[in-house]
Amino acid sequence: ETGVTQTPRHLVMGMTNKKSLKCEQHLGHNAMYWYKQSAKKPLELMFVYSLEERVENNSVPSRFSPECPNSSHLFLHLHTLQPEDSALYLCASSQGPGTNYEQYFGPGTRLTVT
Amino acid sequence: EDQVTQSPEALRLQEGESSSLNCSYTVSGLRGLFWYRQDPGKGPEFLFTLYSAGEEKEKERLKATLTKKESFLHITAPKPEDSATYLCAVQPPGGTYKYIFGTGTRLKVLA
Numbered sequence: 133e134t135g136v137t138q139t140p141r142h143l144v145m146g147m148t149n150k151k152s153l154k155c156e157q158h159l160g161h162n163a164m165y166w167y168k169q170s171a172k173k174p175l176e177l178m179f180v181y182s183l184e185e186r187v188e189n190n191s192v193p194s195r196f197s198p199e200c201p202n203s204s205h206l207f208l209h210l211h212t213l214q215p216e217d218s219a220l221y222l223c224a225s226s227q228g229p230g231t232n233y234e235q236y237f238g239p240g241t242r243l244t245v246t
Numbered sequence: 247e248d249q250v251t252q253s254p255e256a257l258r259l260q261e262g263e264s265s266s267l268n269c270s271y272t273v274s275g276l277r278g279l280f281w282y283r284q285d286p287g288k289g290p291e292f293l294f295t296l297y298s299a300g301e302e303k304e305k306e307r308l309k310a311t312l313t314k315k316e317s318f319l320h321i322t323a324p325k326p327e328d329s330a331t332y333l334c335a336v337q338p339p340g341g342t343y344k345y346i347f348g349t350g351t352r353l354k355v356l357a
Binding site for chain 2: 136138163165172173174175177180182187188222224226228232234235236237238239240242
């Protein structure tokens with residue numbers, strides 16, 4: 133158990149749906165991340181929050197909207213997605229603030245856009 | 247452009263057959279290099295952090311080493327339960343939260 137949980141584990145949604153992914157970390161960390169993992173591609177950093185403030189936003193389409201209400205919870209709101217958005221979405225946390233810390237990942241949400 | 251390249255892409259070993267995985271990077275002024283293990287259907291699991299050339303870290307059958315241009319993950323006498331994808335990530339200078347990942351090496355250890 134890594135101390136980072138994600139729900140749901142699997143999600144199938146149509147292109148016109150709205151859904152949210154949830155991440156919770158029980159490690160007392162101050163930084164939280166969203167990554168996209170597609171087959172044969174490196175992990176793509178999407179968003180980073182440090183102490184509940186967004187510090188990185190890697191040119192992610194606006195159909196992905198993050199929310200960090202507190203240092204333990206992170207959400208990714210999804211709307212009008214495209215089939216190419218189908219992937220494994222991983223949440224991670226690190227000790228932070230500051231860098232040089234290893235990340236701890238959740239099990240991911242397998243998203244399929246139909 | 248900062249890049250991380252892992253090789254080989256896939257590796258099949260017999261149980262007990264030692265080998266090494268490679269992670270090469272083009273980042274100047276590396277702030278940290280991280281190794282992770284990822285099992286199918288799961289998130290990456292942290293293994294090691296290396297900060298400076300010459301540094302080594304060990305955990306059971308795994309040993310990670312670092313030079314100025316690359317890192318190796320040595321697997322000694324592997325067992326089938328070592329089968330997984332091994333990911334390497336580097337953190338470039340600049341004071342950001344950016345981590346650059348490689349595409350990983352898929353390791354299969356046969357009994």
